[in-house]
Amino acid sequence: MKTPTNEALWLLDVRGGFEVRTSTHPTPGPGQVVVRVRAVAVNPVDAITGPFRRLVTPWMRYPTVIGSDVAGEIAAVGEGMTRFEVGDRVVGFAAGQERLRNNSEEGGFQHYVTVLERVCAELPDSVTFEQAAVLPLGVSTAAAGLYEKDQLALPLPTWSPSPRGEVVLVWGASTSVGSNAVQLARASGYTVIATAGRQNHDFVRSLGAQAVFDYRDHEVDQQIVEAIGHRHLAGSIAIGAGALTHALRIAGRTSGTRRIASAYPDPLTRVRSFLARARGIRVTSIWGGTPVQSPVGPAIFRDFLPVALSTGQFRPAPDPRVFGIGLDQVPGALAALRAGVSATKLVVTVTPEEIHP
Template sequence: MIDGDEALWLRSPGGRFEVRSAPRPTAGPGLVVIRVRAIAVNPVDAIGGPLRRIVTPWLRYPAVLGSDVAGEVVAVGDGVTRLRIGDRVLGYAAGQERIRNSPAEGGFRRYVAVLARVCTAIPDEVTFERAAVLPLALSTAAAGLFEADQLGLPMPAIPVAPREDVVLVWGASTSVGCNAVQLARASGFAVVATAGRRNHEFVRSLGAEAVLDYRDGDVDQRIVEAVGDRRLAGTVAIGSGSLTHALRIARRLPGTKRIASAYPDPITRARSLAARARGLRVSSIWGGTPVRSAVGPAVFRDYLPPALEDGRFRAAPGPVVVGASLGDIPEALARLRAGVSASKLVVTLE
């Protein structure tokens, strides 16, 4: 096997993963090729065959899944000016997106082609395994907060002027939640959040001013009290059951009444139609939207590099390394299905 010319292939939606040879990607226009050093796994990678046909019906097989990569740039395509060969980067591998649909751009491989618009140079002190926790969760949080058809909030900035309104992040210790808290703060908003009690201090360290336990019977009332007389700028609702609480809270508070749901199942879509009759707007987040929208470069290109450099943005949650080869990824996905809390499972590559 020539170094780098292999990938973890999925031959069919219900098939088994298999490590085998793959053509080495080339750097087309707007792309860079990354020598992958760390890969994080996500729930979208771990879904079963029938559900995979529903979530990504356009995906061609055999396919290479995976979205979260970090490593070194080894080739640069036409039109890419801010990244150079040798740069340490994190990137959102968009091979599963409808507009890309390419195994050369799937993250479960040794070399991957990544769109420069969703690629970020990382400081030397940020390890590859820590950087790999960010791309898809960051993109999903950014989509929910900033896309015009979601909450439509102002983009993050350095420096940022404080705003009086509040963003509610339900499920703040999740991968998406960690990024949503930090990005909302980077846009100037105060953040009220929920998480399990053991993760409260962690979520506060990311910038939330108040963190409530989502399991408490009076959590909705306590969130309303924490927001107080301020307006609710919007809610990012993450996880099963989050939308029920978000709808009740939004009805009781002044503000935009927008809820971006990161649990886009058919029930969520049905409830969004019913909510409109009560003046509420529920939208389902698709984490890959920034791949093609202005939000992608605004976050990955403009905001994140200086924010990582000066430490104001953290790569969170922390990585848990569970393997050191492409062949270890299926076991990482099995562990992910079993459940993780305030951490992200990562596989490293030599």
């Protein structure tokens, strides 16, 4: 049988020049699968340009292939793997940008990508590849903040959670990370109180939040403190510019664990975390790729998502907006992401489903 050729969108250097050209056709090792990519999504970390990319991922060598969010079909499985078969529909976290992977064969913006089985989930037929592509980094970052031992360390999600009577605050719930955090926290049995732009309040409620407030409102902190009332605040996920300032105020005025997981790469986070300790508040910075190596990854991608997606308990959110077809559309999608989105994930169809190798 002829080996299919592979093509990738190469990031040529740290400044952000891209070019579509051939890449090695990967062979999966133990614990790995190769996914024939149908759709990818773009994330803020992909859209970084210039010296800031060196700050965020200093280990990366160029040229390389970036991209974390892939959905497609299993094209090959590593030795001894029984969980997947060739042709299975999956969504996976392409981990090529992670420090411990740092490998262009695991970058998502290509036709055939190597993915670790532990962060790959079966897809029900009811979820399209474009819908599924919104998930990986968003769900992984939310899960890192909620469940990693050094973050909020909350109990893992289940398919039939019992209400705990405690609250999780998701600041920035209409973001991709926030949409996943709301649903995961609900699946762990928490009541969710959230913030989002006013136009997205219905959307965030539809994900399971009990109450949603506008993060631009001058009274927002007081409104949230009142909404939490006497309930225990089990932790806060702070997403978006200014989120940590508000989350610190709210943690200081409510009872609970006084733990905040911050997803916003604000240079002041470390200083603020240090200062907050004196008030008994613990702030940690989330790294969305942590679950790639930790037990949280398989707990979400292997044990929770496949069933939760098939029953509709968990839905890929926010909705995708398909920017175009073909890898050469990714740089345009990145530019559109830099311009800003609202409760939307920008997705590129890599190869439409009707096209076979």
